[in-house]
Amino acid sequence: xxxxxxxxxxxxxxSMFERSTKIGSVWVTLKRSSLKSNLQKNKLxxxxxxxxxxxxxxxxxxxxxxxxxxGAKDHMRFQASYATILKAHMTALKKRERKEKKKAxxxxxxxxxxxxxxxx
Numbered sequence: 001x002x003x004x005x006x007x008x009x010x011x012x013x014x015s016m017f018e019r020s021t022k023i024g025s026v027w028v029t030l031k032r033s034s035l036k037s038n039l040q041k042n043k044l045x046x047x048x049x050x051x052x053x054x055x056x057x058x059x060x061x062x063x064x065x066x067x068x069x070x071g072a073k074d075h076m077r078f079q080a081s082y083a084t085i086l087k088a089h090m091t092a093l094k095k096r097e098r099k100e101k102k103k104a105x106x107x108x109x110x111x112x113x114x115x116x117x118x119x120x
Contacts, residue, residue: 002066009057009068010081016061017089024061031056033069 004012016026033056045051055075058067070078 004066004068006068006070006074006078006081009059009066010078010085012066013059013082014085014089016059016064016066017085020061021089021091026059026061028057028059031058 013026013028020026032053034051034053052071054072055070056067057070058065060066
């Protein structure tokens, strides 16, 4: 597993989605991490220093695994780019079927309102 910078990670994630368009899946996991060993964390706790937590993001298509680490400063930029990639490559999802009951009830209420105004 290779720890990439943000932009190369997003580029590789895009190519993973493109490779798996017809057959295959891409799994993305997000995890809170400090990228430090337990010994280093204990030293920071005893000295009173704050531990900077980051978000560890891993993606795999079953053959290749990539990962990156996102800090608090880059979080908003990464999230916007990640959302754009997901929206662009989730074309295989089925559209939600709307319930006809809601439409029928709304039209019935409208018709009832029209009938009341005609009688008056």
